Amino acid sequence: MTTEPLSLAKYLASSRTEFTLSEMNLYLSQKHEEKDLYAILKPHLYDLSLFCDANYRCQKLINRPLLADETIIRELENLFKSPRLPAPIEKLVESYIENSCGKDWHRGGTAQVIRENIVKQKEEYWKGKSQYPKIRMISYLLYHFPVYFCQFQYLLLDLFKCGLLTTRMSFLDAGAGPGTITLSTLDFLDKLQGIYSRKNIDVKMNIRIDSIEKEQENIDCYRELTSLYLSKMALLNTNITLNEPVHAPVEKAKTRKDVDFIIFSNVLAELRSPPPERAGVVERIASTSKNPAVIIIEPADLVNSKALRITQNALVKKGFNIFSPCTLIWGLGCSCSDCWSFYEPGNIQVPGFMRKIAGTREPYRYLNTDMKFSFAILKKDGKTKYSYEAKGKFVRLANLEKHIGKRINIVASVMSGNLGDEKTFVFKLCDATTSKPCYAVLPAFHITEQNKLLLKAGYGSIVEIFNTLVRENKEFSSYNLLITRNTTVMPLQ
Template structure:
């Protein structure tokens, strides 16, 4: 593209509310097709704050929160009731596998090797060289990718609800792997635009997505999947551009860009350093961003989940604040120690390619559909998902020792799904005052209209529990807050 085109576009963008690309020919030294002009300007539209539609009419794009009223959220929630990979993504992943391993990837010796690798990767001891060059990323696509793709969209939905997704956003996929987060973000925006269009809400989006990844193999996969997905999608109301992925370790990468959203999905745990030190990496990556939203996602197992809270706490000491899931109910922060908390939004539908690799005597070893993850969303501007603060009449969980055997009132966040069974429902609860684990325990025969709201609070939701009986569980060094038929539970966020 000639500098003439860009400088004219910059001038028109700053001096007109709208213009057509054909108009540009009036001022240029030679004539161009509109399409030609569009293609050369496309990578610059984000920086120019311009949106050019299918008829090549360009308008100024104001950055504002994406509409998210009740009916929009309800519609999206409906779409998430049966989480699954979109058909197009499923097809792209399967073609990628076919191109890498051949059409017969799911039969015979090749399938055995992939299965072996899935099991090894699952157990986190995959080492050495595989027979097929791309097998490592292949087993990741087959086993981990679908769940990670789907679970991330629940966090985006949360950001949308809270007004943290806007019409103009620069997003960084940090430790991108095959592009799980990039593809999932694009799919989420596609669904959202579908809802807007159904409701005749005119919203235009300008999105720029960058990525950092240290493995060349993964970058190749990322580029192939993400660019094919994007070029196939016809999104009339969105200009989504992808920057060339940066091939570097996150510890040393140079990122001068100001990002609005930075996502570390299942990457920090792979870093060979203590959890506190991972906070330095996050801080460095975000250092050029004015006010980013940072999402960190980790597996839900004890080691990775508790490590995330340690990293999270180190970030708080560096000046970040938790947007979600934790609420400082008494206005004071926890220590970040000994906290095992994760959410479980349900199961995804089994993608076709997963079914194919699972056609063995032990299919369950290759089927991965449970969404179960630990996450934190951080900001630097003090914004939190819930502003609730407890006052007066509630006991702090840090003081439960002196209330053992008595009934008290507490205000707590629900920090798990049901950890018990159908006879006894158990929820982890927290008010950020103690690192001693506390559980709300509701025997099914005590459940009634007065206390069943605990099921509707949702992960991170805040409830007031009135008249809960405190018991100490010495064997587990924890407290149980017994909810009986005389206990009231009220959602307060």
């Protein structure tokens, strides 16, 4: 019964730019109501590259970069100035907790059990052996979910600004847990559609989301949260195909064809394999897609962050290139085997449910608002966020040893936020030529018009630094590049 309408839709999609569902009845042996035809076609709209509106008028959707002019970017950035879990998501998560643990989940014995689990999960997480029985999913939602949800949108914002987000996109949420990445993506696209609609810009999108998860209980939570969210979204201009989660370990899961974005958010550290071998798991999942962007996110702590870079370098050896955050400034591969670098977009507002469980006794143990994470975005087409190749007038960071005590010019990416304080600003620098850590050190009393832009340089952005004084920090086996009144800092973007 469904094959005839589907084959006809395939034919119409390939031969016309537009048609209505009622028109299809002219050619079908058995007549259908428009809404029934829509229900038959809905799971296939993404594959057919079709967008069907509320009046059942379907048009062929051309895949093109999402419109990202300056005013749209500014509006979107404004939304991220005070990051928080959106109210509908907060409500959804709280209802889920309430349905699972009862109305009084934040009081008495139930709250005590949840609190103990939050603490236990944190401890286990750092040891890389988290487990997710139902109560653990509740503590995950209460403690980790809000920050992970919000931080992913900064990566989406960046991809949007770089023109990588398009009108037809497919995502694979690998190790999906409760659906953090899926929900974050849906909310981001909803925010963007809100901006387009306020500006009377008609942008139609066709989105497919797949997921892989090994724990049944997490899949149950994923299903419930994502389907409830979708049922409440006003999807006027976005067609969403949300496929059933694949219940399998990522090491063995059947791979999906032609995925545009494959996201491993806080997952690789949980795999049994050591960091270089995790690259094989990622590569297998990506192998059936033409040119996916692989996004790997890990916590910012020393062990997980360094492990991510090892996996990243192993993926480069397998033919991936780094889109961001690293730039190979001298056009050579990264020679660093010991890199600790993370992005810190700031703090989110405390969600109501987190405040409830925090209670009044040692609330800080249950409050988690600090967005701080390590990430890598990898591609296969050679595209990089910044295209820059240094020429001879700069000293490579690998050669600093020869210049200790001298003033030199260097060019490097800024690979941290301020690691110092308000009296002395310290930023990690990297040009991909050395494993020895290098820092730009700017004492507040040396800030001038010529060097102050260092303070504004975004994570991963490239700066040329002229006339900086090289100092060796023997205790920490690192170099400090002193930025003084006579130093000029020129951001390149």
